[in-house]
Amino acid sequence: MCGRYYIDDETSREIEKIIKDIDSRNSNKNYKTGEIFPTNTVPILVSQQESITPNLCIWGFPNFKNKGVIINARSETAFEKKTFRESLLSRRCIIPANGFYEWNKNKEKIFFTQRDSNIMYMAGIYNTFQEEARFVILTTAANNSISDVHDRMPLILNKDQISDWLNDSAKTQAYLNQTPTMLNRKSNYEQIGLRFN
Template sequence: MCGRFTVAIDFSQLALDLDAELESGLPAPSWNIAPTQTIAIAAQDDRGTRHIAPAYWSFIPPWADSKKLAYPTHNARIETALNKRTFSEAAHSHRAIIPATGYYEWDQHKTPHYFHDAERPILFLAGLYNWWRPNKQSPWLLTCTILTRQATGGAAEVHNRMPVLIGNDLVDPWLDPASEARPLMDEASAKGAQLSDQLSSHTVAKLRGDGPQLIEPDEFTLSI
């Protein structure tokens, strides 16, 4: 799963790199982003225009009448997203990229590990999005989820799930609403595992507050 991540990104440069329009309301840098907070996502509309926009990190399906669901939706399994009522429509045509500089995962001892790529400062996490509102009188809310797959390599030693990473070669088809979903999901999952194998990780102290100090290696754990 992916329950916390970090973002310290120049969104203006990212918009240029992705040929996307930059929307207002994007979040400030954070090293402790949690579900239901506002995050940045990159998505492409039906006219072919890309946007980097603020989104509520927990997917709310079209038929929901409240933000409060009976189950968590900040993550979705890529293996089953196309078949799940909650995520199926979005998996077919509302795919997104969630930019991150790293993410945390907890091992069986509840020790947090920080995963990042020293050679690739920005990670593209695969995601899905949906515009939602509880009634016709309410404003629309952009909501999203991060896709995960079975963990492999070093990540599997920490947790059994990991976020799906999108490489530069898959950005265009992933964001294109017209792409055939099933083969794209399979390719993203397979290539995402290869990208994850390139990540570095280290243990960190318990996450309290916010700031770049949270991703510093935990000296106590390293000394054991």
């Protein structure tokens, strides 16, 4: 599960580059930074003519059966679902972030980040609904760095896997089955610089 994530465009040079590129092409469009909620418009990376290109996209596919939006797709079953199959074949994307949030059993908000980088590349898929570009984040079984908090986590790719994920359909299944890297965690209090007594 991934229900919230975070973009800090002042601490990540790569996200700053993405934002500047989007600004130059979308001067009239607003996007969200900071804590990202479902239905926010945010930067993602897509492939256009095999070139990695930033674009703006809304988080969440429409949920035609119920109210709200679909924000995640299980990597193990995405190919089996009509809602996701075509996007997984031809409309894969990367969602850059500094980290994501989960809540533990005590309803404490925990912030998860990469151990070796200040930027995280979450695998996703996108589609267009009523002329609006929308994406979902792919999830996988949680590894030991998060499993005591939640049994699911975003499918996180390494930087050197981005191009293949976006452009090479033959490698899609292998990436869907990979175990993401181990993560660091901070409580919400630690993230905003407060200390426990």
